[in-house]
Amino acid sequence: MTNHTAVLDEVMEPGTPQEYSEPAILSGPSEARAAGLPAWFREQQSAAWAKFESLPFPNRKDQPWRFSNVNALDLSPFVHSTRLSEKEREEILDLSTGLKEVAGRLIFADDQLLRRDPLPEKLLKSGVILKPLERAIIEHEDLFRRHFMAQPAALGSAKFAALHEAFVTSGTFVYVPRGVEVELPIEIFHWLHGENASVFPHTLLIADELSKVTVLEHFRSAHPNRAGFACGVNDLVVGRGAKVNYICAQNWNEKTLAIQINATTAARESSALSLNVHLGGNYSRFESLSRLIGEGARSDLLAVSVAHGAQEFDARTLQDHASPHTTSDLLYKNALTDSAKSTFGGLIRVEPHAHFTDAYQTVRNLLLSDDAEANSMPGLEILADNVKCSHGATSGQLSEDEMFYLLSRGIPAAIAKQLLVAGFLNEVVDRLSHPAITDLIHGLIEAKFQLRSRE
Amino acid sequence: MFCVPQMSQLSITNLRVSIGEQEIIRGLSLAIPKGEVHAIMGPNGSGKSTLAKVLAGHPDYKVTSGEILMDGENIMELAPDERARKGLFLAFQYPSEIPGVTIANFLRAAVQARMPEGEELEATDYYARLYEKMDLLEMDRSFTSRSVNEGFSGGEKKRNEILQLAMLEPKYAVLDETDSGLDIDALKVVAHGVNVMRGPGRGILVITHYQRLLDYIIPDHVHVMVQGRIVRSGGKELALELEEKGYESYEEVKTTAREPALA
Structure with a gap:
């Protein structure tokens, strides 16, 4: 058990609420929030804001937003967060x-660092x-700028x-x-706290040659009923022979x-595993780009x-094979x-010289009600020879035979259903060989079922 | 069977069962008192497995007449899980594979379901009991963390069924073709597991096509089932006779007396 004393030196002291009010994010960058960031970064942020303003709003007719409920993307209610008491x-x-x-821990709420172990x-x-x-922007400027x-x-x-780039002020x-x-x-x-608060969580992980690291990121709300907006970026840079596990709960x-x-970039002989558990919102x-370089x-x-x-859960992925003998496996x-509704749009792209690629893409939807909807758009774009690629998407209901088997052991229907759904998901979760984290994720999934049975 | 009080037997009276338009069980009566082991033998397609599933409450089958009483209580209207909690157990001929659900979690849910509301299963006691039963069935402890029946051999699946029988301690157990897919060593282990469960508080019905299993689980009574009915009952020696002569003579019986008066 590591139990380090929290370092509070760089933690912002709690301010008084009147220090700045809560401007809507759509009214532009907040000077107060960006205070303390270096000038070059703030310039970059201004440019990003201009880019945000110039780019069109997503439209369902665009392939990347097909099936998406773009009306859900109304940002007008959301405000820059204020300091916590x-x-x-x-x-x-x-x-x-x-x-x-x-090994270490950072806790943020409304983009403010509360504690660092x-x-x-x-x-x-x-x-x-x-x-x-x-x-890191200041102390490791070169590394930071590069990645x-x-x-x-x-x-x-x-x-x-x-x-995100325009408004990011903290992260890991x-x-x-x-x-x-x-x-x-x-x-x-990362916690959301204030009413209509917005957060821009950022995680930049750079694993140099032959290193090994596991990062677990939690996204949670302090209040069950306050609206919020989270616009996060996590980038994993996996060096030669390095091994990275990234888990997002x-x-x-x-x-x-x-x-x-x-965005994940995996260098020669490296291995990147990301497990994203989506329960809230x-x-x-969720957009995930995996580049095998x-x-x-x-x-x-x-x-x-x-x-x-x-x-509604909306996932878009790209497995981009830019080098020979690379493997990607999506489940x-x-x-x-x-x-409820889910959408998956995923592409495997094998670039012209990326021979001997193995790429797999599997999507399974379990529909537990007549009104649930699952859309899957798997895709392949193969420009190299000698590749092994497969993709498949299926949707189905719980198996009646499995259900009967559980019932015949005296397990009540509601619990039998929970067990089967958890079992369906465990096949993915258990791919991560890290018992403490998989236990935690099983617990979160179970808690979501409890939440449901209480309704 | 008339001398056994209704309160301590599983009794099936004039049972008729259809799936779709087809009648599979055609007026079957049978009583399994606690303390006894009964065997049903019969050719393929005689309705043996249907009987097992109907007892457990499988939703695909329609009971058109007759009744099933467990210790005097009509269980026909009860859901499968309620029947199981009242003490009925079915060892499946083809147990389902349940990906992602470990044997430990599956059995814990089943044991927990039998406890009074608000009472929590004590993990240490549970595992102690589970390991004891697994040792009995010569099952490696690593099985607890494996998904239920997933990738199991035929023998492992059947052991797992008997493990559940041992853990759930039902009043009445129906074993459907528990010998199929077992080599002789596995058969002995499974039979031992069943024999340990024999006792005055439990009635057991063994359904089998072959006499072989009955060399190891010696029944008190043997019934011959053909075309959805019990056509003959006798002692354990009947099994040997069937092994020798086969079911042909009974198949003739069924053609000559196809629709007996069952009023």
């Missing part, structure tokens, strides 16, 4: 329960960096990526030097509009969602009930 900060810290053992001395000495983004949003948002959300910067293995996970919490409340944009969009690189793209009520599963 001491009491609010304490309350949120109390709610921030996750893993028992971590630093890395153990040994990792700091070996050069591992875990810092809030605003410090910050280096991949264009190519899956539909260029406008939202621009918005992780750097693991060559050959260093960080055994315990790094844990990050998205559990915003169901009044949250959530957009998350991921009223509309939650070095020979022998591997990327596992895993996601599960549990959707009820009128929730997405959605369990949908009530009038």
